[in-house]
Amino acid sequence: MDSVPTASLNPGPVCSESVSEEQLKSPMRQLIVADLHYSLRQWDWVVRNAGRFDAVIIAGDLLDITSPVDREAQIIVILKYLARIARSTPRLLVTSGNHDLDEPTPSGERTAGWLDQARASGVLVDGDSCMSGDCLISLCPWWESDASRQAIERQLARDASRPRRCWIWIHHAPPLGSRTSWNGHKDAGDAALTEWIHQFRPDLVLSGHIHQAPFQEGGSWVDRVDSTWVFNAGYYIAAEPPFMVLDLENRRVEWISAAGNEQIHLDQPPPRNTPTPP
Numbered sequence: 001m002d003s004v005p006t007a008s009l010n011p012g013p014v015c016s017e018s019v020s021e022e023q024l025k026s027p028m029r030q031l032i033v034a035d036l037h038y039s040l041r042q043w044d045w046v047v048r049n050a051g052r053f054d055a056v057i058i059a060g061d062l063l064d065i066t067s068p069v070d071r072e073a074q075i076i077v078i079l080k081y082l083a084r085i086a087r088s089t090p091r092l093l094v095t096s097g098n099h100d101l102d103e104p105t106p107s108g109e110r111t112a113g114w115l116d117q118a119r120a121s122g123v124l125v126d127g128d129s130c131m132s133g134d135c136l137i138s139l140c141p142w143w144e145s146d147a148s149r150q151a152i153e154r155q156l157a158r159d160a161s162r163p164r165r166c167w168i169w170i171h172h173a174p175p176l177g178s179r180t181s182w183n184g185h186k187d188a189g190d191a192a193l194t195e196w197i198h199q200f201r202p203d204l205v206l207s208g209h210i211h212q213a214p215f216q217e218g219g220s221w222v223d224r225v226d227s228t229w230v231f232n233a234g235y236y237i238a239a240e241p242p243f244m245v246l247d248l249e250n251r252r253v254e255w256i257s258a259a260g261n262e263q264i265h266l267d268q269p270p271p272r273n274t275p276t277p278p
């Protein structure tokens with residue numbers, strides 16, 4: 001198992017002065033977070049930093065079902081945050097997680113129907129896809145039924161036919177069979193996602209959901225399934241969330257967290273070490 005080099009693209013918090021003007025002007029830099037779980041301190045941090053990136057990606061669990069704040073109130077607040085972030089960055093992409101579900105479907109499943117309201121602010125949400133440069137990005141919703149799983153499969157099959165140089169998926173749960181889904185006791189990943197990766201072979205999958213994975217022995221913020229890179233920034237309670245910076249131009253991904261900063265190059269093997277928990 002190789003150790004990951006810890007040299008950093010950006011060794012401090014993004015809002016620090018250590019970010020150079022050159023880095024800020026570099027095209028195709030994308031901020032990736034997930035599992036903000038209605039932490040307004042972390043949402044404020046995203047608002048403060050969104051303008052430094054060409055895109056912001058939020059990979060599910062915007063709300064928190066354990067919060068004492070009523071879900072409808074959370075939705076009103078988070079829609080305002082999404083509108084603020086969308087005004088600060090050229091593109092905001094958001095997918096649902098298991099904490100974000102509000103509307104029942106005819107089949108009895110719940111979906112994050114409230115996210116549709118964010119479209120009025122220019123936010124791309126569940127079911128959308130877009131081009132970022134010559135990279136196609138597919139935004140996958142949280143799914144709980146055969147019907148919605150099949151809908152994602154149709155979405156991916158449709159997007160598979162689109163011309164692109166690279167293909168990125170945003171999907172809240174990480175894939176089964178990767179270190180990004182190791183919760184310290186078991187692999188809690190999504191088996192359907194793993195099958196889709198085998199079938200469609202995306203270049204990158206951006207996830208969250210398994211909060212402990214980056215900080216557990218046997219887990220990681222990054223791994224590979226086949227030739228696909230899979231990522232999970234993790235979650236903890238703090239003023240700043242753990243996050244990733246995707247730099248497509250230089251083919252690097254950096255992970256910045258309270259447990260340390262690491263980076264990988266997309267043309268090199270994945271790291272196999274695990275940082276010390278914060």
Ligand SMILES: [Fe+2]
Pocket residue numbers: 035037061097208209210211235
């Ligand atoms: Fe979560």
